[in-house]
Amino acid sequence: MLHEILTYVTTPCPAYVRRMRYLFDIIALRGRYHRNRAAWRPHLENTRAFLLAAADRCERRDAVAVYGAGLLLDVPLAELAARFKEVYLLDIVFLREVRWKARRYGNVTLVQHDTTNVAEALCHGIRQGSRELPEPSPAPPECVRRADLVISLNLLSQLALMPRHYAGRKIDELDEQQLDAWCGRIVDAHLELLRSLDHHVCMVVDHTYEKRDKSGAIVHTGTTVYDRTLPEPDATWNWNLAPLGENDRTLSTGLLVGAWHLR
Numbered sequence: 497m498l499h500e501i502l503t504y505v506t507t508p509c510p511a512y513v514r515r516m517r518y519l520f521d522i523i524a525l526r527g528r529y530h531r532n533r534a535a536w537r538p539h540l541e542n543t544r545a546f547l548l549a550a551a552d553r554c555e556r557r558d559a560v561a562v563y564g565a566g567l568l569l570d571v572p573l574a575e576l577a578a579r580f581k582e583v584y585l586l587d588i589v590f591l592r593e594v595r596w597k598a599r600r601y602g603n604v605t606l607v608q609h610d611t612t613n614v615a616e617a618l619c620h621g622i623r624q625g626s627r628e629l630p631e632p633s634p635a636p637p638e639c640v641r642r643a644d645l646v647i648s649l650n651l652l653s654q655l656a657l658m659p660r661h662y663a664g665r666k667i668d669e670l671d672e673q674q675l676d677a678w679c680g681r682i683v684d685a686h687l688e689l690l691r692s693l694d695h696h697v698c699m700v701v702d703h704t705y706e707k708r709d710k711s712g713a714i715v716h717t718g719t720t721v722y723d724r725t726l727p728e729p730d731a732t733w734n735w736n737l738a739p740l741g742e743n744d745r746t747l748s749t750g751l752l753v754g755a756w757h758l759r
Contacts, residue, residue: 550645560644562584594606651686702720702737704751734750
């Protein structure tokens with residue numbers, strides 16, 4: 497607990513990132529990974545292998561940009577740094593351990609970036625008394641526009657989570673239908689951004705969750721991407737996100753993951 501508190505206090509990040517609990521969330525994710533390292537290993541290995549296969553498809557390897565770099569758990573950083581002249585890691589917040597790892601490589605750059613382009617506007621607007629939800633208008637930074645490979649990494653299902661929670665807490669008059677529609681537009685905007693790029697693009701994302709009882713029977717399933725229809729994936733696997741006892745003593749949570757070479 498002391499380590500988590502120290503991390504929270506000492507991590508540099510914009511004020512809106514703290515207020516919207518992005519920093520809290522990434523610290524919690526680190527703890528969840530340490531508790532479930534063995535259960536997560538197949539998913540992380542599959543993800544890394546897919547990313548390296550995507551890198552092998554590139555004719556030019558001047559730069560790669562990774563949306564959703566996070567804790568670097570699923571990023572084959574050493575291999576990407578060896579294959580590309582420049583590696584750009586994008587996320588809304590980076591813990592110090594990630595900064596230290598990045599510094600080992602002279603060609604790795606961290607880019608603090610809100611992929612949705614709604615978080616700061618939402619936080620600022622609410623603090624100024626606005627009750628409006630800002631529309632997503634993601635604009636790729638220069639490092640993405642000129643990259644030979646762009647990766648969207650286990651991100652699509654996560655983009656709307658923190659904005660939704662923050663808006664739901666702060667704007668009482670919003671109903672679930674309004675929030676769902678807005679979050680769906682956030683998902684759509686990221687997909688449109690990826691499709692707009694004219695170089696190699698790959699995406700890894702969970703799209704369906706499954707809750708299972710102690711016998712392994714599925715008791716509930718649903719979408720993690722707001723019922724968006726995705727093309728047939730190039731690869732699929734399961735992610736044992738929360739084994740029995742992590743979130744619930746009687747239910748486990750698994751995710752169905754797809755991986756795509758979008759271009």
